[in-house]
Amino acid sequence: MISRRTIGTTLLAAAAGFLMAGTAHAQEVLKWAHVYEVTEPFHTESVWAGEEIAKRTNGRYKVEVFPASQLGKEADINQGLKLGTVDIIISGSSFAAKEYAPIGVTYFPYIFRDADHLLKYAKTDTYRKLTAGYADKTGNQIVATTYYGTRQTTSNRAIAKCADMQGLKIRVPDVPAYLAMPRACGANTTPIAFAEVYLALQNGTVEAQENPLTTIEAKKFFEVQKNIVLTGHIVDHLNTIVSKTRWASLSDEDKKIFTEVMQEAAARATQKIVAREKELVQVFKDKGLTVTDIDKSDFEKTVLEKTKFEDFGYDKADWEAIKAIQ
Secondary structure, X not given: OOOHHHHHHHHHHHHHHHHHHHHHXXXXXXXXXXXXXXXXXXXXXXHHHXXXXXXXXXXXXXXXXXXXXXXXXXXXXXXXXXXXXXXXXXXXXXXXXXXXXXXXXHHOOOOOOOHHHHHHHOOOHHHHHHHXXXXXXXXXXXXXXXXXXEEEEEEOOOOOOHHHHOOOEEEOOOOHHHHHHHHHOOOEEEOOOHHHHHXXXXXOOOOEEEEEHHHHHHOOHHHHOOEEEEEEEEEEEEEEEEOHHHHHHOOHHHHHHHHHHHHHHHHHHHHHHHHHHHHHHHHHHHOOOEEEEOOHHHHHHHHHHHOOHHHOOOOHHHHHHHHOOO
16 A cells, blocks of 8 residues: 555655646747857857846746857848847847838947947937837837947058048948948948958958957957058947847836846946957057057048938937937
């Protein structure tokens, strides 16, 4: 005969197994995708955020982070938000602008003075208006903004003023705001996939490119370029975006947790990028590159003379409001 104690133990074990199975079944796995290297803060802080979300939701969510274009190029992962193949991405406002043009004004050359100006903008009504406009158009939710770095130009040609870029073969992402400064200065712009830029510079397909100093370091562009020109034409940033379907599935409590964690991750990454940028000018000089500071007003004046806001679908009032932030 089976004892009562044995029966009790069996029932408790069965109940525990049922609860564990229920918990495992309840856990949702989320895909978080981006195009950046595993060594960059955009990845390391995304991993931290994923772990933190799991902790703060008692394991109800498991976030898997896919770096370095593992789930596709930036255009692909933005499309993935629509298709539901990814839940969260890190992507620039230039790509958000393909869905909602006005938000792209933040990529207009020389709109921001520096990282501090950008971060102040992220707390303004203009920021809330533009991100809400994107959400209304797509259903996707921008929950945090990270400073990506100030875009500078590398070249095998010496550049001191805007006119020196005349005829320069330069790789620029195929995004209107990115193209504005090089085209205004007369450069020949070429869109090349991010992963292929190093080889294009090495074999002479292009002779220049533009990216923040941290990206120039991470992608080792300094190995195949002679000059770094501190054009500082775009104070770049990335948005952390949750897909429409995933955002709609979250409770208000979970939305709050996701937002808080992702904003904390953005702040952590921003601090690291700002600190590293301050060090890199000397690092590149020590590597034998020529680092040139330039008169940005010459570049900005040329851009404003040759570029119209309405050609991009931007609202000049937004540009004015952002420029006025102190």
